[in-house]
Amino acid sequence: MDPHISTSSIISSIKSKDRRVHWFDEVSEESEETFGLEMPSIVSASEHPSEISNRTIIQETGSIISENEEFPEMFGALRRELLEQEKSEQEERHHRMYTEEKIRRLKEELAALKPLPKPRKQTAWCKGKPHDTTKFPSKRVVEKIANRDQIRFKIDDIDLSTLRPELLANMNEMELKHLITAFIESNPRLRYKENYPFVAEGMFQKDFRSNELKVFSSRLGLLRVPDFRSSSKDNKADYVYFMTLAPGIYRGFSFETHPPSLVSAKFPSQHETIIHGYAILAHPFGTRQQTKEEDCWICWNDSLGMMSVKKKAAMLAMKKQPIWDKQLDVVSIDVVYKNGFAVNKITALTNSKDKEKRFPEEVFIVEDAQYHETRSNDYVFYSNTLNYEILLEKSRVGTAQNDLPFEMVVAATFPRPDRLVFRCLLIIPEPTKFWNSKRQWIRDLLRARTDAYRG
Numbered sequence: 001m002d003p004h005i006s007t008s009s010i011i012s013s014i015k016s017k018d019r020r021v022h023w024f025d026e027v028s029e030e031s032e033e034t035f036g037l038e039m040p041s042i043v044s045a046s047e048h049p050s051e052i053s054n055r056t057i058i059q060e061t062g063s064i065i066s067e068n069e070e071f072p073e074m075f076g077a078l079r080r081e082l083l084e085q086e087k088s089e090q091e092e093r094h095h096r097m098y099t100e101e102k103i104r105r106l107k108e109e110l111a112a113l114k115p116l117p118k119p120r121k122q123t124a125w126c127k128g129k130p131h132d133t134t135k136f137p138s139k140r141v142v143e144k145i146a147n148r149d150q151i152r153f154k155i156d157d158i159d160l161s162t163l164r165p166e167l168l169a170n171m172n173e174m175e176l177k178h179l180i181t182a183f184i185e186s187n188p189r190l191r192y193k194e195n196y197p198f199v200a201e202g203m204f205q206k207d208f209r210s211n212e213l214k215v216f217s218s219r220l221g222l223l224r225v226p227d228f229r230s231s232s233k234d235n236k237a238d239y240v241y242f243m244t245l246a247p248g249i250y251r252g253f254s255f256e257t258h259p260p261s262l263v264s265a266k267f268p269s270q271h272e273t274i275i276h277g278y279a280i281l282a283h284p285f286g287t288r289q290q291t292k293e294e295d296c297w298i299c300w301n302d303s304l305g306m307m308s309v310k311k312k313a314a315m316l317a318m319k320k321q322p323i324w325d326k327q328l329d330v331v332s333i334d335v336v337y338k339n340g341f342a343v344n345k346i347t348a349l350t351n352s353k354d355k356e357k358r359f360p361e362e363v364f365i366v367e368d369a370q371y372h373e374t375r376s377n378d379y380v381f382y383s384n385t386l387n388y389e390i391l392l393e394k395s396r397v398g399t400a401q402n403d404l405p406f407e408m409v410v411a412a413t414f415p416r417p418d419r420l421v422f423r424c425l426l427i428i429p430e431p432t433k434f435w436n437s438k439r440q441w442i443r444d445l446l447r448a449r450t451d452a453y454r455g
Contacts, residue, residue: 158182160183165196179243183198184241189452192420196418198219198244199241199243199244201239207270212227213225220417221340222337237257239255239258240256261301261303262278264276275335280363281297284395284397286399293311294310295308297326304335307341307343317346327434328442330355359445361449363409364409364450364452365443366409368385369390369407380392386454390408391421392408393423398429399429400428409446410424410425
């Protein structure tokens with residue numbers, strides 16, 4: 001269009017062609033600038049929409065469109081439809097982004113493992129007869145079998161807190177053993193995490209009737225596993241660590257010598273097991289007569305966990321030491337297993353250096369516990385240090401009171417394999433009186449361990 005042609009000349013030309021087309025007399029400057037591009041109905045700025053509500057617009061085609069057809073309702077429905085469509089698209093984008101992020105994380109974890117490609121099934125020939133290479137492997141297949149225990153990942157690249165069982169299923173035994181070492185050397189909140197997969201451990205006994213190993217685990221109880229020992233070193237072992245991928249699925253058996261908290265295990269008969277080790281002893285605060293009752297005592301061993309004490313288990317020890325400060329004392333124990341561990345015999349230690357050397361590592365002190373509620377046979381406390389609940393059996397409260405200062409000696413227990421419970425061994429009323437100079441070394445060890453359990 002020639003820019004020199006005025007807008008008024010265009011309007012005159014249109015009027016001369018068809019007298020049926022009527023335009024509003026007043027045209028705004030903004031409409032004149034865009035008139036050459038499109039020809040909309042132009043409403044005069046001097047007229048209010050209410051004044052033309054019943055008027056009709058006659059177009060060049062001769063069709064008549066009335067404003068009584070309720071355009072606002074039509075556009076409102078269209079607007080709602082567009083908003084719903086936009087909302088649906090946003091939800092779809094959000095779901096797609098979430099899925100892509102989940103796939104990306106899974107790819108990173110799989111990349112860390114870098115599994116070897118599965119060898120293709122091959123057919124070799126021997127004396128004119130075909131046979132499977134699993135029975136007569138070629139040199140190439142033998143090399144692959146020899147390398148199956150190679151480490152294909154870095155421990156530092158794996159997040160132990162988010163490790164999933166399906167990833168462990170692709171690992172070989174050597175990789176699983178390295179993973180067990182990583183768990184054992186990690187923060188105890190990871191080592192004793194409650195969800196699968198996790199590390200379990202325990203003393204074991206060879207069952208010569210079934211050629212299986214009977215493993216005594218504080219977390220899993222008594223279980224039977226195949227005897228995977230393959231070397232002279234393994235045959236001399238009496239303790240085992242292994243990964244628990246799911247209920248009843250155990251892999252990565254690492255056979256070792258028992259830890260310092262244990263001494264030996266005896267198996268007088270097929271159904272009897274006696275484990276000798278060390279533990280700390282605790283009992284509720286009360287009268288001297290009450291503290292003599294062994295069935296109110298409790299022991300903790302890092303490998304065997306929290307154990308009740310049988311009546312008369314310390315009868316000989318108390319005869320030798322009538323005045324015996326048993327609270328948090330390190331003692332020698334004989335433990336029997338019958339639907340759980342129980343202390344059958346207690347012997348007092350007299351050497352202070354032996355006590356410090358044998359003091360357990362998996363107990364700690366909590367100074368900020370606050371009473372929360374009563375639940376069944378337990379009082380429930382909450383600790384900001386642990387960011388977790390602490391359970392105290394009602395019968396073990398002793399003379400402690402909620403409105404007076406107290407401290408707790410706590411350890412991690414597992415009433416079920418996949419349920420972690422922090423349980424109080426001892427609640428200490430008036431801590432300033434209890435922690436005298438003779439017990440200060442115990443408090444120092446307990447407080448140092450608390451930092452490792454912070455939530």
